[in-house]
Amino acid sequence: MTIARLVDLAGKATCPRLVVKVGSSLLVGTDGVRRDWLEGLVAELAAARARGQDVIVVSSGAIALGAAKLGFDKGGRASLADAQAAAAVGQIALSALWADLLGAHTITAAQLLLTLEDLEDRRRYLNVTATLTRLLDAGAVPVINENDSVATQEIRFGDNDRLAARVAQAAGASAVLLLSDVDGLFDRNPADPAARRLNEVRGVTAEIHAMASGGSSSGMGSGGMTSKLQAAEIAERAGIALAIASGLHDAPIARACEQGIGTLFLPRRKDAGRKAWLGGRLRLKGALVIDAGAAKALHRGGSLLAAGIIAVEGQFQRGDAVAVQGEDGGVIAHGLAEYDAADCTRLLGRKNAEHSALLGYAPRSAVVHRDQMVLI
Ligand code: GLU
Numbered sequence: 001m002t003i004a005r006l007v008d009l010a011g012k013a014t015c016p017r018l019v020v021k022v023g024s025s026l027l028v029g030t031d032g033v034r035r036d037w038l039e040g041l042v043a044e045l046a047a048a049r050a051r052g053q054d055v056i057v058v059s060s061g062a063i064a065l066g067a068a069k070l071g072f073d074k075g076g077r078a079s080l081a082d083a084q085a086a087a088a089v090g091q092i093a094l095s096a097l098w099a100d101l102l103g104a105h106t107i108t109a110a111q112l113l114l115t116l117e118d119l120e121d122r123r124r125y126l127n128v129t130a131t132l133t134r135l136l137d138a139g140a141v142p143v144i145n146e147n148d149s150v151a152t153q154e155i156r157f158g159d160n161d162r163l164a165a166r167v168a169q170a171a172g173a174s175a176v177l178l179l180s181d182v183d184g185l186f187d188r189n190p191a192d193p194a195a196r197r198l199n200e201v202r203g204v205t206a207e208i209h210a211m212a213s214g215g216s217s218s219g220m221g222s223g224g225m226t227s228k229l230q231a232a233e234i235a236e237r238a239g240i241a242l243a244i245a246s247g248l249h250d251a252p253i254a255r256a257c258e259q260g261i262g263t264l265f266l267p268r269r270k271d272a273g274r275k276a277w278l279g280g281r282l283r284l285k286g287a288l289v290i291d292a293g294a295a296k297a298l299h300r301g302g303s304l305l306a307a308g309i310i311a312v313e314g315q316f317q318r319g320d321a322v323a324v325q326g327e328d329g330g331v332i333a334h335g336l337a338e339y340d341a342a343d344c345t346r347l348l349g350r351k352n353a354e355h356s357a358l359l360g361y362a363p364r365s366a367v368v369h370r371d372q373m374v375l376i
Helices: 002-008 035-050 062-070 080-103 118-119 121-138 158-171 205-212 224-237 252-259 271-277 292-299 341-347 351-357
Strands: 017-022 055-059 110-112 140-146 177-178 240-244 263-265 287-289 309-314 321-325 331-335 372-376
Touching: 002 110, 017 035, 017 158, 035 055, 035 080, 035 252, 055 121, 055 158, 055 252, 062 080, 080 110, 080 140, 080 224, 110 118, 110 121, 110 158, 118 121, 121 140, 121 158, 140 205, 158 177, 158 224, 158 271, 158 341, 177 224, 177 252, 205 224, 224 240, 224 263, 224 271, 240 252, 287 292, 292 372, 309 341, 321 341, 341 351
Parallel strands: 017 055, 017 177, 055 140, 110 140, 177 240, 287 321
Antiparallel strands: 240 263, 287 309, 321 331, 331 372
């Protein structure tokens, strides 16, 4: 039952490591920082720590805070330059705030500002893992935000929901709690009196996506339900539970856990290590479009062979992450290509026996090997 499951997020045994994401509208009100509310939340985080749970915070609010200080309109989101400047100003205040509030509980805060690329590149992702692990071992609470001042439009997460899910993967967390200004996922626009909240979701299907209505309701953050569902998809493949709950109350974690008010997305499977990283990749270098026979083979656990490829898209090198797509454009898998785009094009549709002659060198056993691929 949902209530019991949400309680699990507050249990050391079921959730030894929890990522809590705090949305901008919770941190910043019309009169500036919502300090009283935040003090209550930090008391809950300290209690989680006292129970023996590791806690990581993903905190939004830099842009909103900075915009207020600089007098920018539209919450600092009128242009990319505004957002970047606002974040630079707001981030200092935000970090000081967390350090201060956690410090009141004798907890050391640690700041990490990440870009999308930090988590898309395997080596940098592993660096993040190592840093987070060391910080948690040392008893600190990492407070993470996107490095908005340097991330340009093309290379940014843009929302902290997916950032939180990726951080949870990198940190080997058991659960993510997204606190925002909504009570969870509703089966239609929550403004509709007939709307009902879903307590539990097993798999983010097309039907579930259809329930999400898009942008942020507060207009302050950039998340909205769409990015929360994308975060849930990243989490569910990595064996991480993800809950969406409202932070518009005092002691929001207790409310979500004890009263079961929120939506819990259950993990679907547990990809570990490289496969979890691959499955959560948000930007891919290219795509291999495959026929129905090859798609079947992949679902049976096979590698992707050139004979089943019908088109090659994008410019990628050997070892780059690519999408494997069906003829309808739907993504079937993410994988690391064994050949660059030009050689993939040379080989497409051709049987393995022909490869050596086509390439002029000893071919690999597959275009994407099953060990370097994760079904989506
Ligand atoms: N990184 C942004 C900020 O600190 C927030 C992103 C979001 O709204 O999720 O303001």
